[in-house]
Amino acid sequence: MSEESHVTAVVRFSDEVEGTARSSLIDSLEAADLPASTGWDLEYRSPEETPDRTLALISYIADTARAKLAAASSVLRGWLRTVSAPGDRVFAELVHSPSGKTVRIRASDTDLAFHLLDAYMKAPGGSAPAVWTGLEWREESPRSEPECAPSPPEVFVSYAHDSDEHKQNVLRFCHLLAECGVVPRMDRWFLDSRRDWQDWATQEITTADFVVIVASPRCRIVGDGKNDPVDNRGLQSEMRLLRELYHRDHPLWSRKMLPVVLPGYSVDDIPIFLQPYTADHFLITSYAPEGAEDLLRLIHGRPPYTKPETGPPPDLH
Numbered sequence: 001m002s003e004e005s006h007v008t009a010v011v012r013f014s015d016e017v018e019g020t021a022r023s024s025l026i027d028s029l030e031a032a033d034l035p036a037s038t039g040w041d042l043e044y045r046s047p048e049e050t051p052d053r054t055l056a057l058i059s060y061i062a063d064t065a066r067a068k069l070a071a072a073s074s075v076l077r078g079w080l081r082t083v084s085a086p087g088d089r090v091f092a093e094l095v096h097s098p099s100g101k102t103v104r105i106r107a108s109d110t111d112l113a114f115h116l117l118d119a120y121m122k123a124p125g126g127s128a129p130a131v132w133t134g135l136e137w138r139e140e141s142p143r144s145e146p147e148c149a150p151s152p153p154e155v156f157v158s159y160a161h162d163s164d165e166h167k168q169n170v171l172r173f174c175h176l177l178a179e180c181g182v183v184p185r186m187d188r189w190f191l192d193s194r195r196d197w198q199d200w201a202t203q204e205i206t207t208a209d210f211v212v213i214v215a216s217p218r219c220r221i222v223g224d225g226k227n228d229p230v231d232n233r234g235l236q237s238e239m240r241l242l243r244e245l246y247h248r249d250h251p252l253w254s255r256k257m258l259p260v261v262l263p264g265y266s267v268d269d270i271p272i273f274l275q276p277y278t279a280d281h282f283l284i285t286s287y288a289p290e291g292a293e294d295l296l297r298l299i300h301g302r303p304p305y306t307k308p309e310t311g312p313p314p315d316l317h
Helices: 019-031 066-083 111-115 117-122 164-179 197-207 217-223 233-248 250-256 289-299
Strands: 009-013 053-060 090-096 101-105 130-132 137-139 154-158 183-185 210-214 257-261
Touching: 009 019, 019 066, 053 066, 066 090, 066 101, 066 111, 066 117, 101 117, 111 117, 111 233, 154 164, 154 197, 154 233, 164 183, 164 289, 197 233, 210 217, 217 233, 233 250, 233 257, 250 257, 257 289
Parallel strands: 053 090, 101 130, 154 183, 154 210, 210 257
Antiparallel strands: 009 053, 090 101, 130 137
16 A cells, blocks of 8 residues: 555444444545554434434544545545434534534545545534535534524525526516525626636535526526527526436435426426426416415425324224
């Protein structure tokens, strides 16, 4: 093993992890060129008042390439999938001592988590463990602090510049979202400085709670890949990323991507990869809250119907 590939790390296990499972993780790290030794068992990471349990903690006690940390995180996820059952609230912690950053890896984390780990490691902060939300690494609030009001949902709005009228309609729609407790993110509000728009769109899309795709004839053409390559290059970049995410993790991104049809447009204006007729879309009938009720209910997690509680069986004697 080369000196460049050497990593100084210690793995500590919960006492519920058996010897074969411990050896399995150490061997998997070794096979990935991420050697580690075993330390004392954990005794303080699984508070009894919560169902969350830490099965392993890896401490990197030397400066380590972030690519190595991403690889170690991926190994931890694979290991958790073999030692836990679906629905178990277990995780493994990865601690990078030089930077003070800690991330909690779960079996359900997606590949995107490890692609964005480098960006999180470079960001300031790191006083609390971070967890993958499905879109970004986010630090958990300390349990001793009172819960704060939830942040308003953030929505990235992807649209084509079909015409000045269409751009004004999209702007009007975004103002409606803002008035209804949603933080809309659109390009026209980020013209304060020179930007790399592809990097900007990638960051916005991957960190937003939802992505709204506003249907229009030009949006459908670009989304279906039928446009002239020199036209709508910004939208082409967005659509390529959206198609990639939709394909790579369909269960997650089919919930996050919301096709929207503004007044005067048609379901046929939705790009075909978003399944205009076999998955949900949202018709905006007016630029008022009642005209966007279905969309607002979904974004705010307030479905129109509540499943009733199941009562006891009747006395059939």
